[in-house]
Amino acid sequence: MTGPLLSVRDVSLSFKGIKALTALSFDVAEGEICSLIGPNGAGKSSLLNVLNGVYRADAGEIVFAGERFDRPTPIEAARRGIGRTFQNNALFKRLTVLDNVLAGLSRTARAGLFDHVFRTGRARREAAAFRDLAETAIAFVDLQGHRDALVGQLPYGVQKRVELARALVSEPRLLLLDEPMAGMNHDEKAEIARLIVDVNAELGTTVVLIEHDIGVVMGLSDHVVVLDYGRKVGDGRPEDVRENPDVVAAYLGTRH
Amino acid sequence: APATHAEEAKQQYFPLATFRVGAYASSGIPVWAGTIDYFRYINEVEGGINGVKLFWDECETEWEVEKGVECYERVKAGRDGSPVPLFLPHGDPISKALTEKSVADKIPLVTTGYGRTEAIDGRVFPYSFTVLFSFWSEASSVVNYIAEIEGGKDKLKGLKIATVYHDSPYGKETQTPLAFLAEKYGFEDIQIPVPHPGNEQSAQWAKIRQLKPDYVFLRGWGVMTPVAIKTAAKTGFPVDHVIGGIWSGSEEDVRPAGAVGKGYKAITPFPAGADFEILKKIKAEILDKGLSDLKDPKSFGSVYYNSGVIEAIIAVEAIRTAQGKFGNRPITGEEGQWGLEHLKLDDARLKEIGAEGLVQPLELSIKDHEGGGAGKVIQWNGEGWDIVSNGWVKSDRDLLLPLIYERAAAYAKEKGITPRSSDSAAN
Amino acid sequence: MSADAEPILAVEAVEAVYGGVVLALRGVGLTVRAGGISALLGANGAGKSTTLKAISGLIRSERGRVTAGRIRWRGTDIVDADPSRLVAEGLVQVLEGRHVFPQLTVEQNLVSGAYVRGAASAEIAEDLERIYAWFPRLKVRRAAKAGYTSGGEQQMVAIGRALMTRPKLVLLDEPSMGLAPIIVEEIFEIVRQLNREAGVSFLLAEQNAHLALRYADHAHLLENGRVVAEGPAADLAGRDDVAASYLGGGEPAVRPRRRRPAPSIQPDIGP
Amino acid sequence: MSSLAAAVSVPAPVLLPLHRTSTGLVTGLGLLAVAVLAGLAVDDYWFNAILIPFLIMALAGLGLNLLTGYAGQASLGTGAFMAVGAYATYNLLLRLPGLPLPFALVGGGLFAAAAGVLFGLPSLRIKGFYLTASTLAAQFLLPWAFNQYGWFSNYTTSGSISAPRLEFAGLDLSTPQGRYFVTLAAVAVLTWLSINLVRSQAGLAFMAVRDMDTAAAVAGVPIARTKLTAFAVSSFVIGVAGALWAFAYLGTVDSRSFDLDRSFTVLFIVIIGGMGSIAGAFVGSAFVILLPILISNVATTFFAGAVDAGQLENLQKILFGALIVVLLIKEPAGLAALFAKFRRRLATWPLRP
Amino acid sequence: MAFFIETLVGGLLAGVMYSLVAIGFVLIYKASGVFNFAQGSMVLFAALTFVTLREAEWGFVPALLVTLAVVVAGAVAIERFVLRALVAQSDLTLFMATLGLSFVIEGLAQILMGASVHELDLGVDDLPIEFGPVLVSRFDLVAAATAGTLVVGLSLFFNFTRTGISLRAIADDPLAAQSIGIRLQRLWRIVWGVAGVVALVAGLLWGARQGVQFSLTLVVLKALPVLVVGGFTSIAGAIVGGLLIGATESLAEIYVGDLLGGSVSTWFAYVVALGFLLVRPAGLFGERAIERV
Ligand SMILES: Nc1ncnc2c1ncn2[C@@H]1O[C@H](COP(=O)(O)OP(=O)(O)OP(=O)(O)O)[C@@H](O)[C@H]1O
Numbered sequence A: 001m002t003g004p005l006l007s008v009r010d011v012s013l014s015f016k017g018i019k020a021l022t023a024l025s026f027d028v029a030e031g032e033i034c035s036l037i038g039p040n041g042a043g044k045s046s047l048l049n050v051l052n053g054v055y056r057a058d059a060g061e062i063v064f065a066g067e068r069f070d071r072p073t074p075i076e077a078a079r080r081g082i083g084r085t086f087q088n089n090a091l092f093k094r095l096t097v098l099d100n101v102l103a104g105l106s107r108t109a110r111a112g113l114f115d116h117v118f119r120t121g122r123a124r125r126e127a128a129a130f131r132d133l134a135e136t137a138i139a140f141v142d143l144q145g146h147r148d149a150l151v152g153q154l155p156y157g158v159q160k161r162v163e164l165a166r167a168l169v170s171e172p173r174l175l176l177l178d179e180p181m182a183g184m185n186h187d188e189k190a191e192i193a194r195l196i197v198d199v200n201a202e203l204g205t206t207v208v209l210i211e212h213d214i215g216v217v218m219g220l221s222d223h224v225v226v227l228d229y230g231r232k233v234g235d236g237r238p239e240d241v242r243e244n245p246d247v248v249a250a251y252l253g254t255r256h
Numbered sequence B: 001a002p003a004t005h006a007e008e009a010k011q012q013y014f015p016l017a018t019f020r021v022g023a024y025a026s027s028g029i030p031v032w033a034g035t036i037d038y039f040r041y042i043n044e045v046e047g048g049i050n051g052v053k054l055f056w057d058e059c060e061t062e063w064e065v066e067k068g069v070e071c072y073e074r075v076k077a078g079r080d081g082s083p084v085p086l087f088l089p090h091g092d093p094i095s096k097a098l099t100e101k102s103v104a105d106k107i108p109l110v111t112t113g114y115g116r117t118e119a120i121d122g123r124v125f126p127y128s129f130t131v132l133f134s135f136w137s138e139a140s141s142v143v144n145y146i147a148e149i150e151g152g153k154d155k156l157k158g159l160k161i162a163t164v165y166h167d168s169p170y171g172k173e174t175q176t177p178l179a180f181l182a183e184k185y186g187f188e189d190i191q192i193p194v195p196h197p198g199n200e201q202s203a204q205w206a207k208i209r210q211l212k213p214d215y216v217f218l219r220g221w222g223v224m225t226p227v228a229i230k231t232a233a234k235t236g237f238p239v240d241h242v243i244g245g246i247w248s249g250s251e252e253d254v255r256p257a258g259a260v261g262k263g264y265k266a267i268t269p270f271p272a273g274a275d276f277e278i279l280k281k282i283k284a285e286i287l288d289k290g291l292s293d294l295k296d297p298k299s300f301g302s303v304y305y306n307s308g309v310i311e312a313i314i315a316v317e318a319i320r321t322a323q324g325k326f327g328n329r330p331i332t333g334e335e336g337q338w339g340l341e342h343l344k345l346d347d348a349r350l351k352e353i354g355a356e357g358l359v360q361p362l363e364l365s366i367k368d369h370e371g372g373g374a375g376k377v378i379q380w381n382g383e384g385w386d387i388v389s390n391g392w393v394k395s396d397r398d399l400l401l402p403l404i405y406e407r408a409a410a411y412a413k414e415k416g417i418t419p420r421s422s423d424s425a426a427n
Numbered sequence C: 001m002s003a004d005a006e007p008i009l010a011v012e013a014v015e016a017v018y019g020g021v022v023l024a025l026r027g028v029g030l031t032v033r034a035g036g037i038s039a040l041l042g043a044n045g046a047g048k049s050t051t052l053k054a055i056s057g058l059i060r061s062e063r064g065r066v067t068a069g070r071i072r073w074r075g076t077d078i079v080d081a082d083p084s085r086l087v088a089e090g091l092v093q094v095l096e097g098r099h100v101f102p103q104l105t106v107e108q109n110l111v112s113g114a115y116v117r118g119a120a121s122a123e124i125a126e127d128l129e130r131i132y133a134w135f136p137r138l139k140v141r142r143a144a145k146a147g148y149t150s151g152g153e154q155q156m157v158a159i160g161r162a163l164m165t166r167p168k169l170v171l172l173d174e175p176s177m178g179l180a181p182i183i184v185e186e187i188f189e190i191v192r193q194l195n196r197e198a199g200v201s202f203l204l205a206e207q208n209a210h211l212a213l214r215y216a217d218h219a220h221l222l223e224n225g226r227v228v229a230e231g232p233a234a235d236l237a238g239r240d241d242v243a244a245s246y247l248g249g250g251e252p253a254v255r256p257r258r259r260r261p262a263p264s265i266q267p268d269i270g271p
Numbered sequence D: 001m002s003s004l005a006a007a008v009s010v011p012a013p014v015l016l017p018l019h020r021t022s023t024g025l026v027t028g029l030g031l032l033a034v035a036v037l038a039g040l041a042v043d044d045y046w047f048n049a050i051l052i053p054f055l056i057m058a059l060a061g062l063g064l065n066l067l068t069g070y071a072g073q074a075s076l077g078t079g080a081f082m083a084v085g086a087y088a089t090y091n092l093l094l095r096l097p098g099l100p101l102p103f104a105l106v107g108g109g110l111f112a113a114a115a116g117v118l119f120g121l122p123s124l125r126i127k128g129f130y131l132t133a134s135t136l137a138a139q140f141l142l143p144w145a146f147n148q149y150g151w152f153s154n155y156t157t158s159g160s161i162s163a164p165r166l167e168f169a170g171l172d173l174s175t176p177q178g179r180y181f182v183t184l185a186a187v188a189v190l191t192w193l194s195i196n197l198v199r200s201q202a203g204l205a206f207m208a209v210r211d212m213d214t215a216a217a218v219a220g221v222p223i224a225r226t227k228l229t230a231f232a233v234s235s236f237v238i239g240v241a242g243a244l245w246a247f248a249y250l251g252t253v254d255s256r257s258f259d260l261d262r263s264f265t266v267l268f269i270v271i272i273g274g275m276g277s278i279a280g281a282f283v284g285s286a287f288v289i290l291l292p293i294l295i296s297n298v299a300t301t302f303f304a305g306a307v308d309a310g311q312l313e314n315l316q317k318i319l320f321g322a323l324i325v326v327l328l329i330k331e332p333a334g335l336a337a338l339f340a341k342f343r344r345r346l347a348t349w350p351l352r353p
Numbered sequence E: 001m002a003f004f005i006e007t008l009v010g011g012l013l014a015g016v017m018y019s020l021v022a023i024g025f026v027l028i029y030k031a032s033g034v035f036n037f038a039q040g041s042m043v044l045f046a047a048l049t050f051v052t053l054r055e056a057e058w059g060f061v062p063a064l065l066v067t068l069a070v071v072v073a074g075a076v077a078i079e080r081f082v083l084r085a086l087v088a089q090s091d092l093t094l095f096m097a098t099l100g101l102s103f104v105i106e107g108l109a110q111i112l113m114g115a116s117v118h119e120l121d122l123g124v125d126d127l128p129i130e131f132g133p134v135l136v137s138r139f140d141l142v143a144a145a146t147a148g149t150l151v152v153g154l155s156l157f158f159n160f161t162r163t164g165i166s167l168r169a170i171a172d173d174p175l176a177a178q179s180i181g182i183r184l185q186r187l188w189r190i191v192w193g194v195a196g197v198v199a200l201v202a203g204l205l206w207g208a209r210q211g212v213q214f215s216l217t218l219v220v221l222k223a224l225p226v227l228v229v230g231g232f233t234s235i236a237g238a239i240v241g242g243l244l245i246g247a248t249e250s251l252a253e254i255y256v257g258d259l260l261g262g263s264v265s266t267w268f269a270y271v272v273a274l275g276f277l278l279v280r281p282a283g284l285f286g287e288r289a290i291e292r293v
């Protein structure tokens, strides 16, 4: 396939009086890790929400894998292979880690209600296959020890990994990660970063990442997009962005 | 407390499914007091029914179906070897839920002033006894009372009679007979439903103001009645042209309406008053001796209290009748059925009991589980009830019975019941 | 200030249990000196948040309980004290994870912090301006419902709201989480400023150990519900074991990586 | 094998607790055996007043639990859906002579499911107590219609419907024991199917929608379809319970038997028993249906005569209310959770905590 | 036309009575997110206490004051023994607890004050006043005025005072509210106390209309659709919702009821409410749930 995997064209979004995104355009190539950075309230999370159908853009186009895809519903986005983690952990709190991860496979589920209720062969086969996948994903993010714990009672950092596993398990083509390392210490961040790199490298998953730790961003990204007040103020290789005086002033502060 | 349990096997067990708690406690408390007081009177003064004393258990139903069923099941096997002669379910829904169980268990259900109208046909409903006054009779008696005050049935022609009813199976049950009678007598039958619980009726009475009926037949239930009376007054409808049904005609129904309730009338098989012979006796022997179940002596002689006494009289007389055939001992349900189906309370017998004027003359048979079918009209004077009808107002039972038999036959068909023949009376 | 003055907060051998079953703290002891900034470091699940909630009394609202130990706040025992009393006395907690009142506006959120003092309106307005000066972004969004603001904005609201109580000791749970680097710097500067100018003490639970150790004067290291190390921040920052697991031995979390061509693998899952 | 699995190879563990059915299956079969034995041993009182209503309300609780406990949609339309089940079964048996009883029950359930879907449509837009309140539209509309239009009750004067022929394969099931076994069979089968459901991917979808619907949608759960499925399945079970309530328990009912109080009772069963727990429906039903009977039996045995009857009844009511409050304070997640905790304690005993 | 107006006015006045009950719910829901099932029992208890005192020959004012004291004491007890122990539990759990509470209150009411039906005379006579061809009840006008005053007062109090904002904070996030020193327990006591007072007013007015008896608890059924239309969290919504529901119900009874041949007002209000919800999922004035990801 030629051309970018994801192409955002002039996307705008506003809420009563607040312009969250203003005519935003950028591309993400297949297989790259693209970071979104910008001050608080710049519109980063809103952008992810538009991409996977949680919000509907006011205007603009989105092209994903060569197809127009302007105002998807979350389901459509999921079906096409867009996975997602959230800034405020959006987990199924009263389910175990394993069940949370299994729920991540919903987009590929084929067995119907009848199959499930009567435990037909098809349902059983699917369940077995799903479980293998889920176990693998759990192992991948190193959560075996918590497999049967209720997610609501896990520490924040562990929850973040559960969310990652849930997003990963169905092997999306595009993974949208909203601050997956917030609230983690150095070691833990390194661990998550390694996971992201692995996913990207081993599965070829394209990643769009929001992160405030600039060290992580620099180390991880192929490509950085900078937002401020809903507009793009920078777009390029990490090194270039870091030198950009606007970015330094608005976002990084002098110490970095 | 029940009588001593020493020689219980020689005593007649009589379970009481009371409702002293919950939404209907205010009526339940006097009803059961009436029943228990009469039983105590029988035990204390008359030494039992032909020497067989009564003893009883209470079981609370809160007037809820499931609790009623549970009670029935708990008590139906009798106690200490003494069987259950008949059961007073006291509640329309409960009695329906017990209809079939009672057949299987051979325990008669006696429903006075409520219950299935079709159950008048004992061939199809062998163990249901809609004694005294069915809802159809109620409707017909009200029409006949209106005729009485208008000066004859021919005066009914052209009248408008509006029925304001509780929108439930109970409330709708008089629609069929009223439509039939309207056709027959030429009055206009207007039906106005009030949804449960009926605490807001401005729309209904606005409609009445518009339609200007001559009389309103109020088939209320619970709080619907006082609200109707108040709303009638509020909309300027003359309260003395409102005639309440059986369950809209107690002190509890009018008292909350306050001063505007004065003049309100109701039809009832349970005339109020403490002057009936038997009530005087109960007062002297039970109430004044501190044996009464009644907490609030004001309720003595009220509609509900008297209804409890009336039920008890019917029960006792049915047992007595059965004893006539089966011997002076505790009676089983099957024998109780026989007793009921051969119950005859004529004026003479009523006089003996002291229930003249309180209980209407009754004669039951297999084909007729109602027996009476008449009510008295009472009018609220602000303090109590006055009887204003000319004795018992009879219903047009001869007109209605064929219709009722038809319905019973349809039920039998639907359920695959083979009706008993009406002259299997001997068994 | 002398080191042996009575600490403003002293936690001794505290054990805490959630729901009668989960033992989250197994004997935590720490002190915060009046006018000091203490840092509480530890991995996910070490019990940092629980420690703070045990101090503020909020643990009881999560069906938790302090089962052993003592917590002394300015000389009095406060296990089981009513949280609102503690706030009135100047001990306030900023909860982890942006607990704002979503249906209230940003400004109402902030103002609600001043109620416990029964402050006069003029005084509130003044404090409000100070908060807005620190967080200009909040001034822009002052009329928005807090529930609709961005993650970082909510964090600012939560911190600002706590400061509106005019505290003496602030328990800050992960203040840097989700904030842009420039704001993080600013928040720590505000902490330092409040500490120096108004004498407010702080107990910081923080994952960003670099930053925490730079601003704190004292630090405690929590592991599995126990304090395993403590000391002046500078000393701890110098210790090898601490550096290795909390500071990444001075390395950035992620090293720059080389590009690789992406293998093109189609997802094939399903039965 | 997927590519993800190829990326990291970790042996999949053998023990998979959620899907571990062996002990559950043993317990379930054990309980069923006890229930069957009970059916051979007890008398009419136990059938008619205890076992049958207990099982039916547990079934209704189970149905509502699928919707409320699992899919997170609290409904107060239970009574209405029970009514649909009852009236539909009645009419099927009446109008299709020769239709075997199990088919009529399933048919009644299907009608209820359809009603459930219809009144579940608002859930696509409305949430929380607003949704709960909107289900009241069903609760008031449907029983009203059954009362209003005589066709539903085959034009009986009393507007009530009566148990049709309860027979299957030549067996007369209208005796208390027969009705008990009909009930038990229906409850056992539906419980088994419900367990299958909640343990499947479909059940997971329910719970995902309950816990956080946006996240569920993003994971690819079709929210609308899942909610409506939950309404359908739940109403099916509730509909069957309604038919059993009418015909296996009461025999004759009218629309009042399915009033708002019925809906509340079932909701209590679910909450008291434990939301999102199949066993919870049974424990909850025991609490709500059996406890008052127990209290009342105990009270009449020990206090009758000593205390005024009316006051005694009131005290029982207060006691029951207070028990509910105390239970919720002790264990907001319901009796099932309380038992689970108790089991865990036992397992670790004498170790603390 | 006169008939139409009369029906409409009757409906509106009835609607105000519904609002009166609805406000009690709104107060508690606003403050603690609890849907208080016991509101009906509180209405009954308050009215019953008052009539019992009156029947024991107490003067109007002393009886009213003592009833107030009883109601407030009850509210404080509820906060102390039920709510405090259940802080931060799920909505349904709290709802359930209030159900248990209603059993306790109803049982107590009957033990203490018996089960009889009482007349309650507030001294407002209930005869019709004619405005041209339209009849209006004086009592209903008084009731409407009372309810209106209550609504205005409470709206002002809750929207413009610190207590009001604190209450909304508690309902949003009790943990965070506690963390900044908002005194949950004190505020809950206030709110339950005020809800008790509202219950008393509702109990008196409804009691005067229909007698003081057990079925007073059923007036809550009338309040539910009002809440749905107006929104669970808005006092102003309760009054607007009440008017809307009262009017539609009354008109529907006349104009739709005839078509369908029955009393439609049981369900009509709910269907109307449902229609409203489809357009505005949190009622007219309610707060929409916020879910940000
Ligand atoms: N409400 C709760 N119920 C049960 N267990 C809990 C609860 N809150 C926390 N825990 C448990 O207590 C332990 C300590 O958790 P705590 O939140 O204090 O850790 P933390 O150090 O703050 O971690 P993080 O860095 O992830 O915020 C963890 O094992 C956690 O699972």
Ligand SMILES: Nc1ncnc2c1ncn2[C@@H]1O[C@H](COP(=O)(O)OP(=O)(O)OP(=O)(O)O)[C@@H](O)[C@H]1O
Residues within 6 Å of the ligand: A015, A016, A018, A019, A020, A038, A039, A040, A041, A042, A043, A044, A045, A046, A047, A087, C144, C148, C149, C150, C151, C152, C153, C178, C180, E292
């Ligand atoms: N649903 C919504 N309703 C109203 N305003 C919203 C909504 N979602 C986002 N906003 C506003 O849009 C702006 C962008 O928010 P967004 O969450 O995208 O920021 P962000 O870049 O992710 O910030 P942060 O780094 O703090 O998470 C913010 O000002 C926010 O208040």
Ligand SMILES: [Mg+2]
Residues within 6 Å of the ligand: A044, A045, A046, A087, C150, C151, C152
């Ligand atoms: Mg964001």
Ligand SMILES: [Mg+2]
Residues within 6 Å of the ligand: A156, C048, C049, C050, C096, C173
């Ligand atoms: Mg923490």
